[in-house]
Amino acid sequence: MNVLVVLLFIVGLAALIYFGYTSWKQEQKRHALLFQWATNSGFSYVREDDSWCVRWDRAPFGEGDHRRAENVVTGVDHSRPFACFDYSYETHSSDGRGGSSTTTHRYVVSSVQLPTYLPVLQVTPQSLFTRFGHALGLEDDIELESEDFNRRFRVSSRDPKFASDVLSPRTMQALLTRPDLSWRFDGQAAVAWREGKLTPPVALADLAAIRTVIDGIPSFVWHDRGVGDTA
Numbered sequence: 001m002n003v004l005v006v007l008l009f010i011v012g013l014a015a016l017i018y019f020g021y022t023s024w025k026q027e028q029k030r031h032a033l034l035f036q037w038a039t040n041s042g043f044s045y046v047r048e049d050d051s052w053c054v055r056w057d058r059a060p061f062g063e064g065d066h067r068r069a070e071n072v073v074t075g076v077d078h079s080r081p082f083a084c085f086d087y088s089y090e091t092h093s094s095d096g097r098g099g100s101s102t103t104t105h106r107y108v109v110s111s112v113q114l115p116t117y118l119p120v121l122q123v124t125p126q127s128l129f130t131r132f133g134h135a136l137g138l139e140d141d142i143e144l145e146s147e148d149f150n151r152r153f154r155v156s157s158r159d160p161k162f163a164s165d166v167l168s169p170r171t172m173q174a175l176l177t178r179p180d181l182s183w184r185f186d187g188q189a190a191v192a193w194r195e196g197k198l199t200p201p202v203a204l205a206d207l208a209a210i211r212t213v214i215d216g217i218p219s220f221v222w223h224d225r226g227v228g229d230t231a
Contacts, residue, residue, distance in 0.1 A: 030199065034071050037200040043075030052085055052109075056186050058122075060107050060193050064089035069109075071198050077207050080214070081113040084203040087193070108198045110206040111191045112214065115227045121157040121166060122184040123175075146172045152180070162221070171216035181209050190214060 031047070038045035052069035053061065061067075072085040087109045094100045142155040142163050149172040157163040183192035190210045196202065222228070 030197065031071065033200065034073060034198065038073045038075070041075065043073050046072045046074075048072070049085075052083065053087070053089075055111075056189075056191060058120075058184065058186060059182075060087065060089075060105070060109070064091040064105065066090040073198075073203065077112070078211060080211075082111060082207060084108070084110045084198055084207070086198045106195065106197060107193045108196050108202055108206065109191065109193045110203060110210060111189045112207065112210045114185070114188050114190060114214070115222070116225050117188050118185040118225070119157060119159045119162050120185060121159075121163050122155070122182075123167075124154050124182040125180040126152055126154050144172065145169055146176075148172075148176055152176065165221050166213070166217055168216055168218070171213060174212045174216070175209065178209050178212075179205070181206060183210060183213065 035045045037043075048068065048070045049072045050067065050069050052072060053067040055061075067089040068087070070086045070088070072083060074081070074083045076082070085108075087107045089105055091103050091105065092100055093103070140156045141150075142157060142160050143150055144155060144164060144167055146169060149167070153175075155163055155167065181192050181194055183190060185191075190213065192206045192210050194202075194206070
């Protein structure tokens with residue numbers, strides 16, 4: 001029996017070492033790919049810059065501890081400054097018997113600078129919880145003209161008219177053709193986030209989604225805020 005236990009321990013340890021090494025190699029490959037993409041595109045790449053962790057305080061920021069911003073790619077996309085990076089933080093829980101566990105939450109964050117500050121407008125994918133909360137009147141969810149969009153996304157803002165102006169039928173239809181993404185106007189930036197890890201295709205897709213929203217904002221919305229041509 002003791003020999004079997006030792007053998008199982010050795011096999012388990014070998015498996016952990018193998019999977020750990022494989023994971024490390026995959027991460028090194030991802031880092032190299034991001035660096036190559038950034039360099040070839042004329043962007044900047046920094047392995048870690050935690051100053052991005054404190055730029056915003058709404059979800060997914062401001063939660064947990066050990067917050068980190070890694071693989072930070074910055075540059076200019078269609079004449080607008082942008083940043084994409086891996087964002088992570090940790091939360092801790094107790095089992096009530098003296099034991100505890102730590103969970104690491106990982107997101108891809110993409111932000112695009114706006115020409116001026118806009119009111120906070122947040123769009124996130126609907127879930128069973130948010131639908132239930134809206135039905136009970138517990139969740140803030142602005143109803144727009146598109147029923148398909150209302151079913152798929154939760155829209156929140158203190159200014160429903162602004163939300164309706166930004167989310168025109170054309171913009172909503174364009175967003176419905178893309179994978180679900182959470183995004184928000186926050187200060188002088190449009191910020192998008194999703195669970196996962198940063199790769200060039202993910203960054204390009206999320207920046208394109210943000211661009212769709214910004215390009216679809218009517219000129220009168222910009223003019224009302226003292227901004228002329230945003231093209």
